[in-house]
Amino acid sequence: MEFAWNESEEAYRAELHEVLSTLPADWWESYAPHGPSSPRLMEHARRFNARLAERDLIVRHWPREYGGCDASAWQQIIISEEMWSIGEPRSSLYLGTNWAGPAIMKFGTEAQKRRYLRAIAAGELLWCQGFSEPEAGTDLGNMKTRAEPDDDGYVVNGSKIWTSYAARADVMFLLARVGGKGKGGVSCFIVPMDTPGLEVRPIPGVHSRHDFHEIFFSDARLPADALLGEEGNGWQIVQAIIHYERIGAxxxxxxxxxxxxxxxxxxxxxxxxxxxxxxxxxxxxxxxxxxxxxxxxxxxxxxxxxxxxxxxxxxxxxxxxxxxxxxxxxxxxxxxxxxxxxxxxxxxxxxxxxxxxxxxxxxxxxxxxxxxxxxxxxxxx
Ligand SMILES: Cc1cc2nc3c(=O)[nH]c(=O)nc-3n(C[C@H](O)[C@H](O)[C@H](O)COP(=O)(O)OP(=O)(O)OC[C@H]3O[C@@H](n4cnc5c(N)ncnc54)[C@H](O)[C@@H]3O)c2cc1C
The missing domain is CATH 1.20.140.10 (Butyryl-CoA Dehydrogenase, subunit A, domain 3)
Structure with a gap:
């Protein structure tokens, strides 16, 4: 294993430093302490991410066909180090670059890839992750939120909890049960946050007033193409991405x-x-x-x-x-x-x-x- 950074990795870090030098002068006072899901930081992230995208800095480690540069996984950890170390000015864009995007690459339809991957590379999508429920945190297989198939899609009912970023995110990577018990029947959906029947309620936390939310689904209708992968295949998708979620920041x-x-x-x-x-x-x-x-x-x-x-x-x-x-x-x-x-x-x-x-x-x-x-x-x- 070679520990030194090579020339292109050093150059990438230097380019990131140039964009980071455009952060507001009061970054450490007014943005970072409130966390990457605070309203001010999330609003700023949209402008900051556009600056990163202009220079093709967001998904260097992705294949070219999806807006990347075919760079190695090391470039993903370089951007993570630089961004996380100062309070993640990209906000939840990183969910898309680190694991939601790769999950779409692996399990998505061509239409889903066209719709979401370029948008992530362009820094346009802030994500949130709808996994945990009141009775299903560590024991995720115990989730109750249901997505009932109907003629032209699914009807979702249930609730999620501790969802970071939700109040200002564009899309949710949602786990919901289409059928079965335990891990069987769990399915993945990509859900626009303005879907009617989806309600976000903030929960002030001790570490941040803005991080946590509850999400309520009341007969929220999703089109059939919101499903990622096959029905009941969600656990396989979670297993494939969980390592990228755990180690990526x-x-x-x-x-x-x-x-x-x-x-x-x-x-x-x-x-x-x-x-x-x-x-x-x-x-x-x-x-x-x-x-x-x-x-x-x-x-x-x-x-x-x-x-x-x-x-x-x-x-x-x-x-x-x-x-x-x-x-x-x-x-x-x-x-x-x-x-x-x-x-x-x-x-x-x-x-x-x-x-x-x-x-x-x-x-x-x-x-x-x-x-x-x-x-x-x-x-x-
Ligand atoms: C800052 C923050 C942000 C989060 N953001 C999100 C998000 O965006 N989306 C989302 O879906 N969730 C999110 N979560 C929720 C998080 O994933 C869960 O809190 C976590 O998975 C634990 O689940 P739980 O809270 O239900 O605790 P439980 O599963 O009830 O566990 C409570 C405690 O019991 C112990 N325990 C439980 N099971 C075991 C076991 N098998 N072996 C040993 N000890 C055990 C552990 O000490 C654990 O801390 C977030 C949580 C935090 C703190």
């Missing part, structure tokens, strides 16, 4: 840059000479770099077209540890900077660390997967 880079900022502040305050402080900072740095290397192992496999394995769960677990290590450091040594309006950079990292072990799959579930698939331990041991 460069969270460790956000933790790395926040850690560097913590160290700068501690030095400026004359507190960095304390050996205990230095040891805590070193432990956080070790956690961050472990997460980076575990992620790079996953990306290396992707770049070589290897099927994803247990290293995905190791990488996600390492990423959660890194987020927590840096958030613990700032809350231990710099709590005065975490209050509203004090230091937007540290606040943004701290807020996202609060939920790191729950969003995109609970931390404990990653451990279960590691124990079974990586260590080969028996269930219940």
């Amino acid at each position: 460069g969270r460790y880079e956000k933790a790395a840059r926040a850690l560097a900022h913590v160290v700068d502040v501690l030095k400026a305050r004359g507190e960095f000479d304390d050996p205990v402080v230095r040891a805590d900072c070193a432990a956080a740095l070790a956690a961050v770099e472990a997460a980076r290397l575990q992620t790079y192992l996953v990306i290396d496999g992707r770049a070589k077209d290897k099927a994803p394995g247990a290293e995905t769960y190791l990488a996600r677990w390492a990423m959660i540890q890194a987020d927590h290590a840096v958030a613990n450091l700032s809350s231990t040594y710099l709590p005065d900077l975490l209050v509203d309006g004090a230091d937007g950079h540290l606040r943004a990292q701290f807020n996202s660390a609060i939920t790191a072990g729950i969003a995109a799959g609970a931390a404990e579930v990653q451990l279960n997967m590691i124990s079974g698939r990586h260590l080969g331990l028996p269930r219940g041991a």
